[in-house]
Amino acid sequence: MTILVTGAAGFIGAHVCQALAAAGQAVVGLDNYNDYYDPQIKRDRVAALCPQVDIRVLDLTDRSGLDALFEEVAPSAVIHLAAQAGVRYSLENPQAYVDSNLTGFVNILELCRHRGVGHLVYASSSSVYGDSATPPFSEDQRIDRPRSLYAATKAANELMAYTYAQLFGLKATGLRFFTVYGPWGRPDMAPLLFSRAVLAGRPIQVFNEGRMQRDFTHVSDIVAGILGALSHPSTETIAHQVFNLGNHTPIELEHFIGVIEAAAGVAARKVYKPMQPGDMVRTMADTRRAEQAFGYAPSTPIEVGLPPVVAWCREYFGQAV
Template identity: 75%
Template sequence: MSDSTPPVLVTGAAGFIGAYVCRALRARGEAVIGLDNFNGYYDPQLKRDRVAALCPDIDLRTLDLTDRAGLAALFDELQPQRVIHLAAQAGVRYSLQNPHAYVDSNLAGFVNLLELCRHRHVGHLVYASSSSVYGDSATPPFSEDQRIDKPRSLYAATKAANELMGYSYAQLYGLRMTGLRFFTVYGRWGRPDMAPMIFSRAVLAGQPIEVFNNGEMRRDFTHIDDIVAGVLAALDRPPPAAVDGVPPHRVFNLGNHTPVELERFIAVIEAAAGRKADKVYKPMQPGDMVETMADTQRAREALGFEPRTAIEDGLPEVVDWCRDYFGTV
C-alpha cells in the first residue's frame, strides 16, 4: 500500500472480531488505525493480550465513541476513507441489567460515527449488526428480507435501530454503508461471555454448565475465520451509488447456514476436553432465541461468502486455547 493511502479505521479493534479483522487487513498490506475503549464488560487484560497476539503492529487508540470531540479530532487527523465499525456494547442478557450502556454505545456512539462519516466524506462504512435483530418475527432460515420489528432484548433493538439509522444516512446523504448480521461467532481469543468459551472452560475445570431451554436450542455457530473473510469481502465491495431511489445501503447475513443442536455442541467440547460435562438443565433465559439459522444466499452472490469451518474443526481450537490461556487442566 502507498504511504499516502488513508488507513482503514477499525472501531472495537481490541474486541474478538475487531482484532482478527485488524490482523487480516495488516496481512494484506493495509494501514490500520484501531480504537477501543477497553471497557470492563469483560476483563480488559484479555483484550490487551488479544491485540498483542493478533495485531501488535497496529496503531491502537484508547477512545470512547461517546467522546464526540475526541472522535472528531481522530477523523481530522486520519481522514479515513473506509471505516469498519465493530465497537458496541455486546451481550443479550447484560442488556437486561445495564440498559444505559447499550444506549450510550450502540445508539449515541453510532450517531457520532455516522455524523463524522457524513461530514468527512467517508467512502464506505461497514458496521456490525447481529442475528439477534430477527427476534420473534424470524422464521428459519433467517432472510434479510424478513421483518426485524419484534426484538427479544434491548441489545437486539439497538442493532435493529443501527440498521434503520444507517439506511436513513444512506438515503439522505448518499453515505455508502454495509451492515453485517453476525451469527454466534466463535474461535480462539473469543468472548468469555459466550457459550463456546463458557462451556469449554467449565468442562475443562470439571465445573457444571447451565443448559438452557432443557437443551432444546439450535445455533448457527460461525467460525471467526469465515466471519473475517466476509467482513473484508464486504469492505471491498461497497454498494453502488443510489439508483432509482434505492439508497447505497446493504445488509448481509454472515452465518454458517448450518444450525447445531446444543447437545451436539456440548458433545464436541466434551470430546476435545477429554471429559464429560456436568449439565444442569434450566428453563429458557429471557431475551434468548430458540434457534438461529442464516440464509446466506445474498452474501454468497454479492460477496462470494462461503463459510467453510464445521464445529468439529473449530470448537477443539477453542478448547485448546482455553487450556493454554487460562491454565485449566
C-alpha cells in the same frame, strides 16, 4: 488509504485488524477497553493478533475525541465493530447500550458523513430477527419484534444507516453476525463458558433444557465476510445494504457440547435450565445474498473450529479455567 476499525481490541475486531495488516493495509483502531469482561484479555488479544496496529483508547461517546481522530487519520473506510455486546446484560444495564450502540453509532455516522468516508461497514446482529423470523433467516424478513434491548439497538442501527444513505449518500453495509466463535473469543459466550467449565470440571447451565440450535460461525469465516463486504459497497441509488454472515448450518446445543467434551477429554456436568429471557430458540442464516454479492462461502464446521478453542482455553487460562 487508511481503514479505521472500531472495537479493535474486541474478539472480531482484533482478528479483522490482523487480516488487514497481513494484507498490507494501513489500519488504525480504537477501543475503550471497558470492563464488560476482563480488559486484560483484550490487551493480550491485541498483543497476540495485531501488535503492529495503532489502537487508540477512545470511547464512542467522546465526540470531540472521535472528531480529532478522524481529522488526523482521514479514513477512507470505517469498519465499525465497537458496541456494548450481550443480550442478557442488556436486561441489567440498559444505559450502556443507549450510550454505545445508539449515541456512539450516531457519532460514527456523523463523522463518516462529514469527513467523506467512502464506505461504512458496521456490525449488526442475528438477534434483530427476534420473534418475527422463520428459519432460515433472510434479510427480507421483518425485524420489528426484538427480544432484547440489545437486539433493538442493532435494528435501530440499520434504520439509522439507511437514513444516512438516503439523505447524505453515505455508502453503508450492515452485517448480521451469527454466534461467532474462535480462539481469543468473548468469555461471556457459550463456546468459552462451556469449554472452561468442562476443562475445570464445573457444571454448565444448559438453557431451554438443551432444546436449542445455534448457527455457530467461525471467526475466520466472519473476517472473510467483513473484508468481502468492505470491497463491495452498494451501487444502488440508496447505497445501504444488509447481509447475513453465518454458517447456514444450525447446530444442536447437545452436539455442540459433545464436541467440547471430546476435545477436552472430559464429560460435561450439565444442569438443565428453562429458557432465558431475551434468548432465541433457533438461529439459522440464509447467506445467499452475501454469496451472490461477494462470494461469501463459510467453510469451517464446528468439528474443525471448536477443538482449537478448547485447546486455547487450556493454554491461555491454565489452572484458572
